[in-house]
Amino acid sequence: MYTSFSLAQYDEATAFIRSKISQTPTIGLILGSGLSPLADAIEDAVRIPYAHIPHFPVSTVEGHAGQLVIGQLAGVTVCAMQGRFHFYEGYTPQQITFPVRVMQRLGAVSLIVTNAAGGLNPSFRAGNLMLIEDHLNFVGMGGNHPLYGPNLDAFGLRFPSMTRAYSPRLRTLLLAVAAELQIPVRRGVYAMISGPSFETPAEVRFLRLAGADAVGMSTAPEVVVAHHAGMDVLGISSITNVAVDTVDSAADTTHSEVLETGAEIVPRLTRLLVGVVGKMKD
Numbered sequence: 001m002y003t004s005f006s007l008a009q010y011d012e013a014t015a016f017i018r019s020k021i022s023q024t025p026t027i028g029l030i031l032g033s034g035l036s037p038l039a040d041a042i043e044d045a046v047r048i049p050y051a052h053i054p055h056f057p058v059s060t061v062e063g064h065a066g067q068l069v070i071g072q073l074a075g076v077t078v079c080a081m082q083g084r085f086h087f088y089e090g091y092t093p094q095q096i097t098f099p100v101r102v103m104q105r106l107g108a109v110s111l112i113v114t115n116a117a118g119g120l121n122p123s124f125r126a127g128n129l130m131l132i133e134d135h136l137n138f139v140g141m142g143g144n145h146p147l148y149g150p151n152l153d154a155f156g157l158r159f160p161s162m163t164r165a166y167s168p169r170l171r172t173l174l175l176a177v178a179a180e181l182q183i184p185v186r187r188g189v190y191a192m193i194s195g196p197s198f199e200t201p202a203e204v205r206f207l208r209l210a211g212a213d214a215v216g217m218s219t220a221p222e223v224v225v226a227h228h229a230g231m232d233v234l235g236i237s238s239i240t241n242v243a244v245d246t247v248d249s250a251a252d253t254t255h256s257e258v259l260e261t262g263a264e265i266v267p268r269l270t271r272l273l274v275g276v277v278g279k280m281k282d
């Protein structure tokens with residue numbers, strides 16, 4: 001799946017948003033499943049429905065409101081995506097990442113990405129937070145890569161490195177802020193699968209063997225595109241459920257469980273993000 005966007009199209013969307021706001025966002029924020037209420041912490045907000053923005057896709061899934069929220073968080077101007085686009089909805093990787101490039105053109109130098117994920121690491125529990133240190137982009141590795149197609153040199157290199165896709169500086173900062181606020185944070189590798197089905201138990205065991213600690217249906221495309229464009233990326237997973245690893249289990253993963261645990265995590269994640277955003281301007 002592939003869509004081609006020109007620089008002019010990114011700039012049209014950027015110009016439209018700029019015409020609605022008076023301050024330049026320096027941090028982009030993507031809110032995952034069940035985490036949309038986090039945008040309520042943004043003050044003096046301007047809200048722009050995706051449907052109004054030229055070339056923006058429109059989100060369809062429950063738990064994703066579908067608007068940009070631009071305003072103040074911890075004294076920093078942020079641009080939050082309340083609702084993101086998923087591959088399983090039928091969007092191409094280029095559509096999924098369109099807003100990331102627009103945020104970069106708007107002036108965002110960092111991107112904070114959140115998601116809901118299933119815990120693969122046997123020590124993880126529902127309700128944990130995980131700092132993403134690295135990812136396995138199964139969708140990208142399978143050919144649905146967001147940088148597939150002609151390279152736009154205005155954003156970055158044809159063959160970008162992904163060694164430090166998740167900024168070492170922001171990872172260190174996040175752990176320091178979490179320790180200060182006494183919010184426990186796990187660390188690990190996030191595996192992106194296409195979805196929309198949750199994993200089979202065999203797939204869960206395979207992902208564990210591959211080195212993944214958490215699994216979800218988002219994030220990797222946005223992170224690749226942000227890092228390609230030189231943005232500093234911070235990624236945090238809400239472990240909303242523990243992935244089921246045996247066919248003999250009576251347990252099951254459901255979307256409502258994901259949304260419910262996500263909602264429980266919101267206050268803690270909000271405190272953590274407010275703390276980290278406040279320190280990112282230093």
Ligand code: HPA
Nearest residue numbers: 116117118215216217258
């Ligand atoms: N698997 C995939 N995606 C998810 C999960 C899961 O267990 N939980 C939340 N998003």
